[in-house]
Each structure stands twice: as structure tokens, then as C-alpha cells.
Amino acid sequence: MLNQTSVTEFFLLGVTDIHELQPLLFILFLTIYICNVAGNGAILMIIISDPRLHSPMYFFLGNLSCLDICYSSVTLPKMLENLVSSHKAISFLGCISQLHFFHFLGSTEALLLGMMALDRFVAICKPLHYTVIMNHWLCIQMASIIWVIGFFHALLHSIMTSRLNFCGSNHIHHFFCDIKPLLELACGNIDLNQWLLNTVTGTIAMGPFFLTLLSYFYILIYLFYKTYSCSVLQKALSTCASHFMVVILFYAPVLFTYIRPASGSSMDQDAVIAIMYSVVTPVLNPLIYTLRNREVKQALSRVIRRKLSHE
Numbered sequence: 001m002l003n004q005t006s007v008t009e010f011f012l013l014g015v016t017d018i019h020e021l022q023p024l025l026f027i028l029f030l031t032i033y034i035c036n037v038a039g040n041g042a043i044l045m046i047i048i049s050d051p052r053l054h055s056p057m058y059f060f061l062g063n064l065s066c067l068d069i070c071y072s073s074v075t076l077p078k079m080l081e082n083l084v085s086s087h088k089a090i091s092f093l094g095c096i097s098q099l100h101f102f103h104f105l106g107s108t109e110a111l112l113l114g115m116m117a118l119d120r121f122v123a124i125c126k127p128l129h130y131t132v133i134m135n136h137w138l139c140i141q142m143a144s145i146i147w148v149i150g151f152f153h154a155l156l157h158s159i160m161t162s163r164l165n166f167c168g169s170n171h172i173h174h175f176f177c178d179i180k181p182l183l184e185l186a187c188g189n190i191d192l193n194q195w196l197l198n199t200v201t202g203t204i205a206m207g208p209f210f211l212t213l214l215s216y217f218y219i220l221i222y223l224f225y226k227t228y229s230c231s232v233l234q235k236a237l238s239t240c241a242s243h244f245m246v247v248i249l250f251y252a253p254v255l256f257t258y259i260r261p262a263s264g265s266s267m268d269q270d271a272v273i274a275i276m277y278s279v280v281t282p283v284l285n286p287l288i289y290t291l292r293n294r295e296v297k298q299a300l301s302r303v304i305r306r307k308l309s310h311e
Contacts, residue, residue, distance in 0.1 A: 007166040007170050008091065008092055009089045009090060009091050009092060009095075009170065010089070010090050010092070010095050010170045010171070010172050010177065010185075011088050011089050011090075011170060011171045011172065012078070012079075012082055012088050012089075012090055012172050012174065012175060012176065012177070013088070013171055013172060013173050013174070013175075014079065014082050014083065014088060014175045015079070015083075015175050015271060015275070022083045022084070023083075023084075025083055026083040026084055029076060029079060029080055029083070029279065030080055032076075032279055032280070032283050033072060033076045033077075033279075035283050036069065036072050036279075036282050036286075037069055037073075039283060039285075039286030039287065039290075040065035040066070040068045040069045040282065040285065040286050041065070041069065042286065042300070043061065043062070043065045043286050043289065043290070043296065044062055044065045044066060044069075045303075046296065046299045046300055046303055047059075047061060047062040047065075047299075048062065050299040050302065050303070052295070052299065053295065053296075053299055056119050056123075057116075057119055057120075057123065058295075059136075059139050059143070060112060060116045060119060060139070060143070061116075061289060063112055063143055064109065064112055064113075064116070064246075064285065065286065067105055067108060067109045067112065068109075068281075068282035068283075068285055068286075069282075070101075070105050071102075071105040071278060071282055072278060072279060072282045074098060074101045074102045074105060074176070074278075075098070075102060075176040075274075075278050075279070076278075076279060078090065078098070078176060079175045079176065082175070090177065092162075094177075095172075095177035095182075096158050096161060096162045097158075098176055098177045099154075099157065099158055099161060099177045099178060099179060099182070100154045100155065100157070100158035101154070102154075102176065102177075102178065102278070103150075103153065103154035103157050103158075103179070103201070104150050104151050104153070104155075106150075106277075106278075107149070107153045107154060107201070107204045107205070108146055108147050108149075108150030108151075109150075109250065110204060110205050110208050110209070110250070110251075111146035111149060111150060111204065111207075111208050112143075112146055112208075113208055113243070113246065113247050113250060114207065114208025114209070114211040114212055115143075115146060115208075116243050117208075117211060117212035117215040117216065117243065117247070118211065118215055119134060120215065120216075120219065120240050120243060121215040121216075121218060121219055122134055124219050124222065124223065124240075125218060125219060125222045149204070150204075153200065153201070153204055156196065156200065157179055157193075157196060157197070157201070160192065160193050160196060161179060161182055161183075161193065164182070164183075164186040164188065164190065164193070165186065165187050165188050166182075166185050166186055166187065167187040168185070168187070169185060170185065171185075172185065173271075174270065174271050174274070175274070175275075176274070176278075178270075179193070179197055180197070180270065181270075183197075205251075209247070209251055212244075212247050216240065216244065219240060242288050242293055245288050246281075246285055246288055246289075249277075249284060249285075249288075250277060250281055252276075253273045253274075253277040253281075
């Protein structure tokens with residue numbers, strides 16, 4: 001019979017156990033975090049303050065920027081603390097809370113990317129009916145629904161994970177509390193948890209992904225068969241390019257992590273991939289949208305000019 005104990009805290013082993021690298025990683029990740037908050041915060045401020053950007057596309061982009069700030073804030077502050085501290089403990093409640101908010105914000109972002117693809121489909125394929133279909137009230141409803149779905153999806157995982165028995169080691173081979181590392185430490189039957197991870201999380205991740213692919217498939221068909229102007233074609237494809245780049249950056253590491261069977265995965269490899277989608281991708285999103293989006297760049301320049309004129 002296994003000696004089951006009531007775990008009150010876990011120890012996050014972090015990204016590396018090489019002490020010489022930890023100060024350098026602290027500076028690197030702190031810089032990335034500051035850039036993430038500043039970049040996404042700037043986009044959020046511009047969208048709220050500029051009436052010309054009060055459209056469905058930028059409403060969803062504002063939601064994305066808000067999600068990216070919160071998403072990194074779930075894991076990065078604790079990671080930074082552990083890089084400069086010898087005490088790398090996190091309470092059981094803190095661990096479950098981190099798991100909940102990480103999956104809440106992550107699944108909400110996945111659903112949001114699907115909604116953004118649907119918005120681009122309506123804008124390009126139904127341009128005359130766009131303002132009627134994608135009205136302000138519908139956008140608020142869609143955003144509210146995906147936030148609620150994301151919350152309850154994460155709540156399901158956090159409740160089921162908190163009910164597990166943990167025995168033996170309480171050292172998590174990761175820089176934050178995620179489901180797969182915690183399942184490695186659990187004793188007893190984890191089949192239901194694994195099924196929820198593969199089926200429910202897989203559906204929430206893959207559903208918006210296939211919706212995105214389907215939307216862009218119809219967009220491409222529509223553009224090539226209905227559009228005869230190269231300038232119109234180029235403008236339409238340009239508006240989709242930024243979103244599609246964000247989708248690829250978000251889904252590539254996520255799918256690689258959660259699609260693989262647990263028995264064939266390495267925790268070190270999972271940690272590196274998790275850094276990609278929880279740390280690197282959120283800081284790249286504002287760069288992608290500002291560098292490729294003319295309206296955002298124009299709005300940013302207007303804000304800068306107003307600031308300079310007031311000074």
C-alpha cells in the first residue's frame with residue numbers, strides 16, 4: 001500500500017538547476033515580461049482611446065492583448081521569484097490556483113483566436129452585411145461566452161486535480177503548476193484526469209483551430225474567385241496575415257505539448273515548449289499587429305503626436 005500524504009506545498013524546480021544561469025535568465029525573462037506588459041498595454045490603450053479602432057476586429061484584438069498580459073502574469077512573476085530565491089515552494093492552493101488561471105486564460109485565448117478568424121471571414125466574404133452581422137452587442141456576447149467557457153473548462157481541471165492524492169515527491173519538474181507535471185506526482189487512478197485533458201482540452205483547442213482553417217479556406221476561395229483587383233486581394237490577405245501568424249505561434253507549441261502521450265514526453269522539453277507559448281508568444285503578438293497593421297501604426301503615431309503636443 002502506498003504511503004499517501006496530504007500535500008500542503010509543492011516545489012517548482014524551474015527552468016534550470018544551473019545556478020550560474022539563473023541571474024541571466026532572471027534579467028532575460030524580466031525584460032520579456034516588461035515588454036509584454038508595455039506592448040500589449042499600449043495596444044489596449046490605443047484601441048480604447050481611438051474611436052477609429054472601435055470595430056469588431058480591434059475589439060477582439062483588445063481582448064487578445066488583455067489575455068496576453070494576464071496569461072504571462074500567471075506564470076512569469078513566480079518564475080522570476082524562484083530564479084532569485086532558494087525557497088521555491090508554492091502552496092497547494094497557490095498551485096491549483098495557478099493551474100486554474102493558466103488554463104482559463106489559455107483556453108479563452110484559443111477560443112478568441114477562432115472568433116477572430118470568424119470575424120475576418122464575415123468582413124471579407126460578407127462585406128455589405130458585416131456591420132449588421134458583427135454588431136457591437138453580438139461581439140460583447142461572443143467575448144463573454146468564450147470567457148465563461150474558458151473559466152468553467154479550467155474550473156473542471158482544477159477541481160479534478162485538487163481531488164487527487166499525492167504521495168512521495170512533491171517536486172514539480174516545471175516552472176509553474178500544470179496538469180501533466182502534477183499527474184506525474186499523483187498516486188492512484190488518473191485515467192479520468194487524462195481523459196479530460198485529452199478530450200475536453202483537446203476539443204477546446206482543436207475546435208477553434210479547425211474553425212480558423214475552415215474560415216481561411218473559404219476566404220481564399222472567395223478572394224481568388226470573386227476578386228479581380230490585385231490591390232484588394234493584397235489588402236484582404238494582409239489583414240488576415242497578422243492573425244494567422246499569431247494562430248501558428250500559439251498552436252504549434254500547444255499542440256506539440258498536449259497532443260503527445262504523457263509516457264513519451266520529457267518534462268524538460270515540455271518546460272521549453274511552455275516558455276514558447278506562455279512567455280515568448282504573448283510578447284510577439286503586439287509586435288506582429290503593430291508592424292503589419294497600418295491602422296494600428298497610424299493610431300500609435302497619433303497618440304505619440306498628441307503626447308508630444310501636450311508637452
